Amino acid sequence: MRCGYDVETVRAAERALMGTLPDGALMRRAAFGLATACADMLGGVYGRRVVVLAGSGDNGGDALYAAAALARRGAGAVAVELAPERTHPGALAALRAAGGRTVAPEDADAVIGRADLVLDGIVGIGGKGGLRPEAARLAELARRARAAVVAVDLPSGIDPDTGEVAGEAVRADVTVAFGAYKPGLLIDPGAEHVGALRFTDIGLGPHLPRTPALEALQHADVAALLPSPSGESDKYRRGVVGVVAGSERYPGAAVLAVGGALRGGAGAVRYVGPGADAVIARFPETLVSAGPPAKAGRVQAWVIGPGLGDDSRARQAVAEVVAADVPVLIDADALRLADREAVRARRAGTVLTPHAGEAAALLDADRGDVEGARLAQVRRLAEEFRATALLKGSTTLVAGPDGAAVRVNPTGSAWLSTAGSGDVLSGLTGSLLAAGLSAQDAASVGAYLHGLAGRDLPPPFGAHELADRVPLVRASIMDSVTNDALPRT
Numbered sequence: 001m002r003c004g005y006d007v008e009t010v011r012a013a014e015r016a017l018m019g020t021l022p023d024g025a026l027m028r029r030a031a032f033g034l035a036t037a038c039a040d041m042l043g044g045v046y047g048r049r050v051v052v053l054a055g056s057g058d059n060g061g062d063a064l065y066a067a068a069a070l071a072r073r074g075a076g077a078v079a080v081e082l083a084p085e086r087t088h089p090g091a092l093a094a095l096r097a098a099g100g101r102t103v104a105p106e107d108a109d110a111v112i113g114r115a116d117l118v119l120d121g122i123v124g125i126g127g128k129g130g131l132r133p134e135a136a137r138l139a140e141l142a143r144r145a146r147a148a149v150v151a152v153d154l155p156s157g158i159d160p161d162t163g164e165v166a167g168e169a170v171r172a173d174v175t176v177a178f179g180a181y182k183p184g185l186l187i188d189p190g191a192e193h194v195g196a197l198r199f200t201d202i203g204l205g206p207h208l209p210r211t212p213a214l215e216a217l218q219h220a221d222v223a224a225l226l227p228s229p230s231g232e233s234d235k236y237r238r239g240v241v242g243v244v245a246g247s248e249r250y251p252g253a254a255v256l257a258v259g260g261a262l263r264g265g266a267g268a269v270r271y272v273g274p275g276a277d278a279v280i281a282r283f284p285e286t287l288v289s290a291g292p293p294a295k296a297g298r299v300q301a302w303v304i305g306p307g308l309g310d311d312s313r314a315r316q317a318v319a320e321v322v323a324a325d326v327p328v329l330i331d332a333d334a335l336r337l338a339d340r341e342a343v344r345a346r347r348a349g350t351v352l353t354p355h356a357g358e359a360a361a362l363l364d365a366d367r368g369d370v371e372g373a374r375l376a377q378v379r380r381l382a383e384e385f386r387a388t389a390l391l392k393g394s395t396t397l398v399a400g401p402d403g404a405a406v407r408v409n410p411t412g413s414a415w416l417s418t419a420g421s422g423d424v425l426s427g428l429t430g431s432l433l434a435a436g437l438s439a440q441d442a443a444s445v446g447a448y449l450h451g452l453a454g455r456d457l458p459p460p461f462g463a464h465e466l467a468d469r470v471p472l473v474r475a476s477i478m479d480s481v482t483n484d485a486l487p488r489t
C-alpha cells in the first residue's frame with residue numbers, strides 16, 4: 001500500500017522525529033536525497049547549470065542545500081531569491097561557500113533560460129492558498145523553460161492535502177517527496193503536475209499513524225484481495241452477481257456490464273432486462289430473465305444502472321434493487337433514479353459509481369467544482385449517501401461512509417474515456433462484491449483491474465476489449481507477487 005498523509009500529520013511526525021535528532025539533520029537528509037535525484041536526472045553533474053527558485057521557507061532551504069551539493073561536484077548554481085532578507089541563512093551560506101551566486105527575481109528570465117535544471121523550492125507543505133504573484137511568475141517561467149524541472153517535496157502551487165490547484169503551479173518532470181507522500185501528489189489536478197514521483201526516506205515512518213488520509217493499492221494488496229476458487233467452491237459459493245442494465249435503446253450497455261461481471265470472479269451472472277438476446281448472443285453462459293429483479297432468483301450482489309433509461313420499468317427495478325438486503329452497485333441512470341433516503345437506510349454494502357458530471361448532479365454542484373476538488377467531493381458523496389462512493393475520471397477515488405482512508409486508484413489511462421468503459425467497470429466491481437469483497441475493496445480492486453486493462457491494451461480500444469483483458473492483467477498481478485516471493489538466485 002502506498003500511503004498519503006496530510007500536512008498536519010506530517011508536521012507532527014516531523015516534530016517527534018526532530019526531538020530525537022541533532023539540529024538540521026532532517027534537512028540534510030532531504031537535501032541529500034534531492035541532490036541524488038537531480039544528479040540521476042542530469043546523468044552527470046560537472047558543468048551543468050542549476051537554478052534554484054528559492055522561497056523563504058524550509059522548502060527553499062532544502063533546494064539550496066541540494067544545489068550546494070551539486071555545486072561542490074562542479075555544477076554552476078544560481079539561486080533566485082523570492083524574499084532575499086528571509087532566505088534560509090544556513091542553506092544560503094552553504095550555496096555561497098560552494099561557489100553559487102544569487103540573483104533577484106527580476107533577473108530570473110535570463111538565468112532560467114540558460115539552465116539545464118530548475119529546482120522548485122518556492123513552497124512546500126507550508127504553502128497557503130494560490131501562489132502569490134511573484135511566485136506565480138517564477139512557476140510560469142519554470143513551466144516554459146527548456147530545462148528539466150525538479151519539484152522539491154511537491155510542485156509549488158498545488159495544495160498538499162487535496163491536489164487542488166488555484167492559479168499557476170509548477171509543472172515538474174520529477175518530484176522528490178520527503179518522508180511521506182502528501183495526498184495532493186496523488187490526486188488530479190495536482191498529480192498531473194508531479195511528473196515522475198520519487199521518494200526520499202528521512203526516517204518519519206515510525207512516527208506516522210497507522211491510518212493515512214489516502215492510500216493506493218499496489219499489486220501485492222490486489223493479489224491478496226482477488227477471489228480465487230478453492231477445492232470446496234461451486235458456482236453459488238463463488239457468488240452470483242445480478243446485472244440490471246440496458247434498454248431497447250441501449251442494449252450494448254447490458255453486454256458490456258455482463259462482460260465485466262463475467263471477468264470479476266463471481267461464479268455466475270444473472271441478467272435482468274430487455275437486452276437478454278444481445279447478452280446471450282455474446283455470452284451464452286449468462287442466466288437471463290425478463291421479469292423484475294425481485295423475481296430473478298438469488299444473487300449475492302446487484303449491479304444496476306448502465307444504459308437503463310428512466311421509464312417506469314427502470315424506476316421499479318431501481319426501487320427493488322435498492323431495497324434488497326445484498327450489496328448493490330448503483331451506476332449511471334440508476335444514480336438519478338435511486339431514492340436518497342432509501343440508499344442511506346441500506347444495511348448491506350452500497351457502491352455509487354458516478355463520473356464528475358453525475359457526481360455534480362447528485363451534489364448540486366458544478367462539474368468543474370467536482371473535478372477541481374475531487375477529495376472533498378468524494379467524501380461528501382460518501383457522507384450524504386452513507387455509501388461507498390467511487391468517483392471516476394482522471395483520478396479515480398473511493399471513499400467509504402466510515403471516515404476510513406480514501407483510496408486513490410494508481411492505474412488507468414486517459415484512453416479509458418471511451419463510451420461504455422464505465423459499464424464494464426460496474427460489472428467487474430459488482431462481481432467482486434458478489435464474490436464477497438467489502439464495498440471499499442470491491443470498488444478499489446475493480447478500478448485497479450479496469451485501469452490496468454486500459455493501460456495494457458494497445459490504444460485506441462473499444463470498451464468491450466477491456467473485459468477480455470482482465471484475465472491477462474490478473475495473471476500479471478499474480479505473477480509479479482509470486483516472483484517477488486521467490487528467493488533470488
Ligand SMILES: NC(=O)C1=CN([C@@H]2O[C@H](COP(=O)(O)OP(=O)(O)OC[C@H]3O[C@@H](n4cnc5c(N)ncnc54)[C@H](O)[C@@H]3O)[C@@H](O)[C@H]2O)[C@@H](O)CC1
Binds near residue numbers: 027059129153
Ligand atoms: N519540517 C521538517 O522537519 C522538514 C521540512 N522539510 C521541508 O520544509 C518544507 C516546509 O517548510 P516550511 O514550513 O518552512 O514551509 P514552506 O517552505 O513550504 O513554505 C513557507 C514559505 O512559503 C511562503 N508562502 C506560503 N504560501 C505562499 C503562497 N501562496 N505563495 C507564495 N509564497 C508562499 C511563506 O511566506 C514562507 O516563506 C517541506 O515541504 C520540506 O521541503 C524538509 O527539510 C524535511 C524536514
Ligand SMILES: Nc1ncnc2c1ncn2[C@@H]1O[C@H](COP(=O)(O)OP(=O)(O)O)[C@@H](O)[C@H]1O
Binds near residue numbers: 395425
Ligand atoms: N482522463 C481520464 N483518465 C483516466 N481515466 C479516465 C479519464 N476519463 C475517464 N476515465 C475513466 O473511464 C471510465 C469512463 O466511465 P464513464 O464516464 O462511466 O463512461 P461510460 O458512461 O461511457 O461508460 C471510468 O472508469 C473513468 O475513470
Ligand SMILES: [K+]
Binds near residue numbers: 153156
Ligand atoms: K516546491
